[in-house]
Amino acid sequence: MTAIADIPEAPRAARRPQIGNPVLRWLRTNLFSSIPNGILSVVLLAVLAKGLFSFAQWGIANAVWLTPANDSSACRAVRGVGACWAIIPEKYRFILFGTYPFDEQWRPALAVLLFIALFYLSTRRALWRRELAYLWIGALALISMLMWGGILGLSFVSQDRWGGLPVTLILATFGLAFGFPLGILVALGRRSKLPAIRSLSVLYVELIRGVPLVSLLFMASVMFPLFMPNGFNIDKLLRAQVAIILFAGAYLAEVIRGGLQAVPRGQYEAADALGLSYWRKNRLIVLPQAIRHVIPPLVNTFIAFFKDTSLVLIIGIFDLLTTAKTAIIDPAWQQFSVEVYIFVAAIYFVFCFAMSRYSRSLEATSGR
Amino acid sequence: MTSDAPRPPPRRRFFGAFGQRELKGLFWQALVVGIAVAVIVFLWSNTVTNLSARRITTGFAFLGREAGMPIADSLLAYNPRDSYLWAFVVGIANTLRVAVIGVVLATILGTVIGISRLSANWLLSRLAAVYVETLRDIPLLLQLLFWYVLMQALPAARAAWRPIEGVFLSNRGLILPAIPIGTPQLCVLGTAVLGLVVFYVIQRRLIAQQMRDGKPRPAWPFGLGLLVVLPAAVSVLLGVPWTVEWPQLRGFNFVGGLTLAPEYFALLIALVTYTSAFIAEIVRSGIQSVPRGQWDAANALGLRRSFMLRQIILPQALRVIVPPMTSQYLNLTKNSSLAVAIGYQDVVSIANTTLNQTGQAIEAIALIMAVFLTISLGISFFMNWYNSRIALVER
Numbered sequence: 001m002t003a004i005a006d007i008p009e010a011p012r013a014a015r016r017p018q019i020g021n022p023v024l025r026w027l028r029t030n031l032f033s034s035i036p037n038g039i040l041s042v043v044l045l046a047v048l049a050k051g052l053f054s055f056a057q058w059g060i061a062n063a064v065w066l067t068p069a070n071d072s073s074a075c076r077a078v079r080g081v082g083a084c085w086a087i088i089p090e091k092y093r094f095i096l097f098g099t100y101p102f103d104e105q106w107r108p109a110l111a112v113l114l115f116i117a118l119f120y121l122s123t124r125r126a127l128w129r130r131e132l133a134y135l136w137i138g139a140l141a142l143i144s145m146l147m148w149g150g151i152l153g154l155s156f157v158s159q160d161r162w163g164g165l166p167v168t169l170i171l172a173t174f175g176l177a178f179g180f181p182l183g184i185l186v187a188l189g190r191r192s193k194l195p196a197i198r199s200l201s202v203l204y205v206e207l208i209r210g211v212p213l214v215s216l217l218f219m220a221s222v223m224f225p226l227f228m229p230n231g232f233n234i235d236k237l238l239r240a241q242v243a244i245i246l247f248a249g250a251y252l253a254e255v256i257r258g259g260l261q262a263v264p265r266g267q268y269e270a271a272d273a274l275g276l277s278y279w280r281k282n283r284l285i286v287l288p289q290a291i292r293h294v295i296p297p298l299v300n301t302f303i304a305f306f307k308d309t310s311l312v313l314i315i316g317i318f319d320l321l322t323t324a325k326t327a328i329i330d331p332a333w334q335q336f337s338v339e340v341y342i343f344v345a346a347i348y349f350v351f352c353f354a355m356s357r358y359s360r361s362l363e364a365t366s367g368r
Numbered sequence: 369m370t371s372d373a374p375r376p377p378p379r380r381r382f383f384g385a386f387g388q389r390e391l392k393g394l395f396w397q398a399l400v401v402g403i404a405v406a407v408i409v410f411l412w413s414n415t416v417t418n419l420s421a422r423r424i425t426t427g428f429a430f431l432g433r434e435a436g437m438p439i440a441d442s443l444l445a446y447n448p449r450d451s452y453l454w455a456f457v458v459g460i461a462n463t464l465r466v467a468v469i470g471v472v473l474a475t476i477l478g479t480v481i482g483i484s485r486l487s488a489n490w491l492l493s494r495l496a497a498v499y500v501e502t503l504r505d506i507p508l509l510l511q512l513l514f515w516y517v518l519m520q521a522l523p524a525a526r527a528a529w530r531p532i533e534g535v536f537l538s539n540r541g542l543i544l545p546a547i548p549i550g551t552p553q554l555c556v557l558g559t560a561v562l563g564l565v566v567f568y569v570i571q572r573r574l575i576a577q578q579m580r581d582g583k584p585r586p587a588w589p590f591g592l593g594l595l596v597v598l599p600a601a602v603s604v605l606l607g608v609p610w611t612v613e614w615p616q617l618r619g620f621n622f623v624g625g626l627t628l629a630p631e632y633f634a635l636l637i638a639l640v641t642y643t644s645a646f647i648a649e650i651v652r653s654g655i656q657s658v659p660r661g662q663w664d665a666a667n668a669l670g671l672r673r674s675f676m677l678r679q680i681i682l683p684q685a686l687r688v689i690v691p692p693m694t695s696q697y698l699n700l701t702k703n704s705s706l707a708v709a710i711g712y713q714d715v716v717s718i719a720n721t722t723l724n725q726t727g728q729a730i731e732a733i734a735l736i737m738a739v740f741l742t743i744s745l746g747i748s749f750f751m752n753w754y755n756s757r758i759a760l761v762e763r
Contacts, residue, residue, distance in 0.1 A: 030490030037489050044491045196397040200404060207737075210744040212705035214716055215736045222729045226418045227411045307507035314709055321510055338521070341514045345506045352505035 059083045072332045084336040088343050091327040095344065098163015098318045104155065107146045108166040114143050115169045123358050140177065143170075159235045163318030165347065167237070171244055171309040171319065176302060179248025186253035188282060191260055201253070208250035213311050216243045221315040240312050248305055255297050259290035299359035303352050310348075320344060415730070424727050431456070437721050439713050441629040452722055459718035460739055466632065466714065467701040467743070470639040474700060475693075477640060478647025485652050496648065503645035509706055512638040516710045519630040525621055534614050536622060542633050543615045546626035552608040559602045563594035570594075631712035635704065643700045647693065654689035655681065686758050694751035698744050705740075715739050 032038040062082025066089060067074045075084035097105045118139045121127055147166065150156035162170075189201030208216070220243035225233060263286050271281040291298070310321040318326070324344040328337040419426060431453040439446050443461045446454065484496035503511070520539055523529065528538035534545040547553070567590055574585045603610070615625025628636070658681050666676040707714040713721075716736055723732040 030488075033488055040489055041491055044489075044495065048491075048495070194393045194397045196401050200400060207741075210741040211737045212702040212716065212740055214705040214708060215733060215740070218716075218720065218723075218736075219733050222723060223733060226415050226729065229414050230418065230421065303505070307505075310507040310509045311706070313509060314706075321507065321513075325513065335521075337517045338514070341510060341517065345510055345514070348507055348510065349502070349505045353501065356501070356505060 057081075070332065072336075075333075075336060079335060083339055084333075085339060087328075087333050087336045087339050090333070091330075091340065092343075094164075094327050095320070095323050095340065096164045097166065098323045099161050100163060100166075101155075101157060101161065104149070104157060107149065107154065107157075108162070108164070111143045111146045111166050112169060114139055114146075115166075115173060118173075136177065140173070159237050162237070164323045165320050167318060168306075168309055168320040171237075171241060171312065171317075172302075172306045174241055175244040175248045175305065175309065176252075178245045179252055179305075182245065182249035183252030183256050184287065186249060187256035187260055190253065190257055205250045205253055208247060209254070213243075213247055213308055214314055216247055217311060217315050219243065236315070237317055240315060240317050244309060244312075247308075251301055251305070252298070255294050255301050256290060258297070259292075259294035260286065262293045263289045296359050296363045299355055299362065303355045303359075306351060306355070307348065320347065422727070426728075426730065428731055430722075430726050430728050430731070433726075435722070435725075437718070437725065439718070441632055441713065452726075455718050455722070456715065456735060459713060459715035462712070463701075463704055463707075463714040463716075463739070464743075466635055466639065466704045466707070466712075470636055470643070470700050470704065471697050473636070473640045474643040474647055474696075478644035479651050481644060482648035482651025483655070485648060486655060500645045500648050503642055504649075508638060508642045508703055509709060511642055512634060512706055512710060515634040515637050516630070519634045522630075525617060528617070534625075536615060536617075539630060540621065540627070541630045542628040543622050544626045544628070545612050545614045546624075547610060547612055552606055553610070555606060556599050556603045556608055560595060560599040563598050567591050567594045629712070631707070631710050634710060635707050635712050638706075639700055639703060642703075643696055646696050646699075650689055650692045650696065651685075654685040657688045658684045683758065690751065690755045690758065694748055694755070697747050697751070701743055701747065702740060705736075 031041040058081065062078055064074045064078055064082060064084050064086050067086040069090070072084070072086070075086055078084070093102070093105060097108045100108050118136065121135065122132065145151065146154070147162060147170075148157060148159075186201045186204060189197045190205065192198050192201070217240060220239040221236065224239050224242075228234075267285055267289065268281070271285045276284065310319060312319050313322045313325065316322070321344060324340050325337075328334055328340050432451050434449055435452045435455040436448050437455060438448055439455065439458055441462070442458045443465050444458050446458045481496045481499060484492050485500070487493045487496075519541070522537060522539045525536075525538045525540050528536040528540075528543075530536055536543040549557075567587075570590050571587045574587050578584055602608075613624045615622045615627075662680055662684065663676075666680050671680070704714055705716040708717040708720055711717070719732040719736045723729050726732075
């Protein structure tokens, strides 16, 4: 409750005369501005110090960093008092690439780098041109070629051997690449004057958003084979990908709808006055403005979505989280799952944190 | 800008009052509906063929059959000989048990952290920011598995941790002292609920009267009477035993008290901490949306801090907070379906088992969807009602 009382305190404290040692002054304004604040600071410092100290003891001082291959005895000796980071060098190839043929793992590694380069280029505002779309198509084709192989002397690797980080990136990226246009169509449909199209769009969005992603994934894995003609069977990964695209489409549609609502009526009327057709009006005038309005929430949806691809664990697809969980089934290393989860959490964190920083910088520069 | 070129004649309308636009509209609608119907018919006919080929009968008749699946941790009494229908009801109750308690705890924790982020105390606001950033950027499923692993790594029942007397934390879960609730206790609780309803009506009356003549009428004496004195009197009159049952270690397990199973506890922690990070951001932006001048004006009037927050700042902040909060509550409820990953038997997990036992995939998934759609619509209906009550009334 002291926290509540402190809110209006900040500007007053800042107005104090700027005298004395700058370090003391900083401490005084930021940590010890009042007696309750001082007590809070001391308590927090104590808790923080204790927490950091025990974590450092477990994670650094008592930790085992390397062991001979396949030998976890050193780790088991420190169990409970120290971390076993040795499991990471032991298992990182499996965690990152799953059961992809060991000698060919440079291919998924290169695919991951391509993905990262693609994301990075897409964040550069100067590059937001038509050519970027071609770049995306080219890069995604190149990634598919690397993953599947079968041409240019690359050996063929079937989809059920893919795993780890590339699968997570594929599910997320293709989910967005197809979910985005789908979302635009559905958002336009929801604002359409035609009742049948409008109600179909509303039905789609509400049905998908009303149920958990898990149930859509179950549907993809269990019911999809029932829906298809006999003998027609598509790969499990592709089925999950379809579920994820449908899911992304519904969520993105709602974000884009928000942007469409923010475009002033006058813009629509001006486009009509120019005699533009419905599609040209939306493509040239309305959508560019609408999407610009909602770029920060779009990035936030991307982050949520990137994390949600981990749910494919539940239907047994080998994404990054599933490979991590599988890596610790090995009896010798079973007890060291916390270390593996921390490693994987760090990978997810790097991707999501980069995106959220980017979204923050967009909000700051969008002139609001 | 005059032009001498003759204007083209207006286009002829072929269908009388029916214009080009309407025709085009009809065409597009017919096309989209046609495609939708064709897809549904295609899927439907395939499904019917496939089901008959696999000799799976459709329909919900299987719900009456004996379920035969064990449910380890349930709020309602359950026996493997009960029907699938009852198993589903037990699953729904388990989902609601996580969702309702999760929503309450996440709101409290999220509000505290959101306010902490705005604190003048640098350390507190930094720590809150780190909490929010870290939890938001790691998938919930990963956090859930992490908590579950930690729960399993806890000491066995014999060596259980005792943070406070009567509270045990072990790999059997969290065991708390509890008051067993029977009919007499329910009577007292019922009185309190009744008192709450009456108090609400009285309070509205008092406010309406104050609106007429401007005289403030305190409502707290009624609150005290109806919510404290009355239930206490009933409790004394009936002689209700409010004895606390302390858990005790017997052999390899605990007896008495309230046990939160490791699965439930891990799921609850993961949902609460994850959602609280999002709620914290909503609360923070809500409070920041209140213009600085409102704080200054309230300060200038010399109002007390608590009064100022309650009467001036929060009502304005809530307008910004409530709509996004609704989607967080919905998210938490839907995310409780991740229970299936650690074996807590919520409705999704039970439907999944049913599906594997009976092959009734369509019905089981339809049931999951129906349950979640009902919950979602219920929550958004309630929150929209609440939102419309607190929304700014403008001319």
